[in-house]
Amino acid sequence: MKIWAVSNQKGGVGKTTTVIALGGLLSSWGFRTLLIDLDPHGALTSYFKMNPDEIEGSVYHLFHDASVKKSPVTPEPYIVRTEFAGLSILPASTAMATLDRQVASMVGMGLVIANALKKVSDQYDYVIIDSPPMLGVLMINALAACERLIMPVIAEFLALKGLERMYKTLKMVFNSRKIAPRYTIVPTMFDKRTIEARESLQHLHTHYSESLWPSVIPIDTKYRDASRLGIPGPLYVPTSKASEAYADLLEFLLQDIQTPSHKLGMSV
Ligand SMILES: Nc1ncnc2c1ncn2[C@@H]1O[C@H](COP(=O)(O)OP(=O)(O)OP(=O)(O)O)[C@@H](O)[C@H]1O
Ligand SMILES: [Mg+2]
Structure with a gap:
């Protein structure tokens, strides 16, 4: 079983969309796939038509058990099976917003997800974790559990600032743990018509080339329709530009193209 996390402290950069797109593709390519919603807002959970306000079994309950x-x-x-073959989800509930207050001071709470996944390691080929944008016990769990980190970023100046903040967080977390996942920056919602997008992408190539996925996920209005219908983008519009880009990204990730963690100044 391989565990990937999709994380960035900046909100609205396409984390949940990326989890759904990669998860939908992985399951349609025959991999047993589990998605985990670690965001108390529960956007991933809602996507699959579950209500994070009413859910009775969720990541919250797992932390409570632990x-x-x-x-x-x-x-x-x-864990709930979705209507898509081979695609399951461990949903979020809004009660997770209280977890930091409840469990952060308890020993071992940073490894609840990593340890829980060991119990189901023979049941799934891939696990993809949707990480919340706030640094707290849930993001720490995502970073501690994953062997590959995917960082979506919008090619615009403010979002690039967010990426610098994320790098600082990663250094802090991984230096204290002495482990680091492989990581890949993915430019999302790319709008080639704007100068800001083109210049920001150039900035990424100049400063982050070692960890940058060399292509982009273009902006795609059909992804809004897919979201409204609760269908992973690549399954709803397989031939759209964004879907083809997500398929290329998945092939890149499956080939396990490596970015050395020491580039972040981390020890592995
Ligand atoms: N390639 C795309 N083309 C068009 N719209 C997109 C694309 N990717 C994502 N979106 C839309 O952008 C919005 C933000 O995306 P998403 O919810 O995936 O971001 P996020 O990083 O998970 O946000 P949050 O930090 O709030 O959890 C959503 O409405 C989503 O449908
Ligand atoms: Mg999200």
Whole structure:
């Protein structure tokens, strides 16, 4: 089982869309795939027509089990099969917003997801974690569990600032843990008609070329329709430019093209 996390402290950069697109593609290519919603807003959960305000089994319950048992717990009771073959989800509930206050000071809470996934490691080929934009116990869990980190970024100046902040967070988290995942920056919602997008992409190539996926996910209005219907973009419009780009990205990730972690100044 391979575990990937999609993370960036900047909001609205396409994290959830990327999780859904890669998850939809992986399952349609025959891989047993589990998506995990670690964002208390529950956008990924809502995408699959579950209500994060009412859900009875979620990541929140997993953390609750872990805090009571104080030993690794299984996520199995909370995993739901989606209507798409081979695609399951461990949903979020809004109660997760209280987790930082409840469990952050308890020992071992940074590894709840990593430990829980060991219990189901023979059941899935790929796990993709949707990370929240705030740094807290949930983002720490995403970073601690994954062996590959995917960082979506919009090619615009403000978003590039967010990327610098994310790099600082990664250095902090991974230097203390002495481990680091492989990481890939993915330019999303790229609008080639704007000068800002083209210049920002150039900036990424100049400053982050080692970790940059060499292509872009273009802006695609059909992805809004896909979201409204609850269908992963690449399954709804397989031949659209964004869907073809996500398929290229997935092939790149599956080939396991490596960015050395030491470039971040991290020890592995
Ligand atoms: N390639 C694309 N083309 C057009 N719209 C897109 C594309 N990718 C994402 N979007 C839209 O942009 C919005 C933000 O995307 P998304 O929710 O995936 O970002 P996010 O990083 O998960 O946000 P948050 O930080 O709030 O969790 C959504 O409405 C989504 O449908
Ligand atoms: Mg999101």
